[in-house]
Amino acid sequence: MPFVAPSIPHLVPLLNLSQKNALPIYVVGGALRDTLLGRTCHDIDLITPGDPTAIAQAFSTHLSGHWFWLDQQRRYSRVIVKKDKTVLQYDFAPLRADTLNEDLRLRDFTINAIACPLDDLTRWIDPLAGQADLENRLLRECSAQSFPDDPLRMLKGLRHCAQFDLAIEATTWQHCQMSAPQLAKVAGERIRQELALLFAQPSLRQILTLFHQSGLSRSLGFPDGNQELSFLQTKQERLTHVFPQAAHSYNQPFCDEFTLASIAKFCFYFMQISIEHHNLLELLSSLKLSRKATRLIVFFHRLARTDSxxxxxxxxxxxMRLLWLEDLNALLPEALLVLGVMERRGAMQVVWHRLYERCDQDLINGRVRLLVSGKRLKELCPDCSGRRLGMLLKKLHTAELKGKVSTPQQAENYLIQWCESH
Incomplete structure (x- = not known):
């Protein structure tokens, strides 16, 4: 696997700014790794032996991009640039050590510890033999300090294994198991972001096996993975004709950092693991999940344990189906999109799609409309309010689920009879 020149979009303005500021720029990490793998990379990491902020800001201005700080204290910043329909991300940072080689040794994995100067993209610097590890499909830590320096790297390593079809080198695996408890010290937002990337991978079997065997799951409050898990295999094409809205949203941002496809996999995982409701809520809170994501996960966890x-x-x-889902506190209509992605039975996919299309007429603020209007309810039950009204509506809801009430007229008759008898 010879070193080849990586394709760096907008190379010329970067070189000009490097010369103008008398500051050499190095490409490092993922862009070079992806070049060796023959993959396209839209995230370019650039490092300099000094503060690169002036270069980053001028680069952004030149391309009418968007510049912002990632970490002002450490002088890390990012530039977002649109090229045709592609969004390109350039991260600028100063060296974290006195020399480039020392900086590379401070990184996470050898496959990400490769650099080359921007003015000579064929001269690669690979002090830790990252290219050889990539050829051998091995994930190896840069040093014994890799995980203690940032425990989130352990989750990132699992993602790399799935993403690039890698096996974890033996010593790296031992250090991961030893350092697993330290993951609990990482900010919940960072863990959530990494989990979203992890569950976006096409195959989760290897990832989740390692996640549980390493002790990382236990350190976060997940139950031990001693049960046999099945894995959701999703295909966007399958949805195109039976549930086009789900197909359209499939790879789109859905909640937090999850796409529709990855949140479906995440929910499916929680449907299978043994965890008490209060422990689940505590776990989701620690991951700083949004209310939307939390409601979806809790619903699917409950769905798996309910006679459906x-x-x-x-x-x-x-x-009746919408009312039943509402009873389980389903987030409607979003839960229907997730159900569509999960569903394997063609007939039920049609049902989920049909329910989704009904939501505009059948839902108000995510809840199923009453068969009678609020005004009519007051006319029929003028003396019913507060807790008594709540009990009455719950009774009507139950009567609908049992098939005893299905039309507005039947609902009115039920309300009248209930008020007369109470």
């Missing part, structure tokens, strides 16, 4: 026969019975109406 009613959903699949032929005589069940779509309104």
């Amino acid at each position: 026969t009613l959903l699949f019975q032929q005589q069940t109406t779509d309104r």
Whole structure:
């Protein structure tokens, strides 16, 4: 696997700014790794032996991009540039050590500890033999300090294994197991972001096995993975004709850093693991998940533990299905998109799609509309309010789920009878 020149978009203005500021620029990390793997990279990491802020800002101005700080104290910044329909990301940072070689030894894995000068893209600097590890499909830490310096690197390493089809080198694996408890000290937001990237991988079997065997899951509050897990294999093409809205949203941002596809995999995982409800809420809170993501995960965890026969019975109406989902506190209509991605039965995919299309007319603020209007309810039950009204609506809800009420007229009759008898 010879060294080849990486393709660096907007190379000329970067070289001009390097010369103008008399500050050499090095490409480092993922762009070179992806070049060796024959992959396209849209995230370019650039380092300099001094403060690169002036170069980053001038580069952004030249390309009408967006510049912002990642860490002002350490002088890390990012430039976002749009090229055609592609979004390019350039990260600028000063060396973290006195020399380039020392900087590379402070990085996470050898496959990411390769650099080359921007003015000679064929002269690669690889002090830790990262190219050889990539050829041998090995994930190796840069040093014994890699994980103690940033425990999140252990999760990133698992993602790399799935992403690039790597095996973890023996000593690196031992250090990962030893350092696993330290992951609990990492900010929940950072862990959540890495988990979103992890669950975006096409195959999760190897990742989740290592996640549990390493002790990383336990350190975060996940239960031990001693049960056999099945893995959600999703295909966007399959949704195109039966659930086009889900197909359209498939790779789009959905909640937090998750896409629709990756949150579906995340929810499917929680459907299978043994964890008590209060422990689940505590775990999700520690990961700083949004209310939207939390409601989705809690719903699917509850769904897996609930008799859902009613959903699949032929005589069940779509309104009854929506009411049943509402009973489980489903986030509607979003949960229907996730159900569509998860579903393997063609007939039920059609049902989820049909329910989704009904939501505009059947839902108000995510809840199923009453069969009678609020005004009519007051006319029928003028003396019913507060807790008594809440109990009445719950009774009506139950009557609908049992098939005793299905039309506005039946609902009115039920309300009248209930008020007369109470």
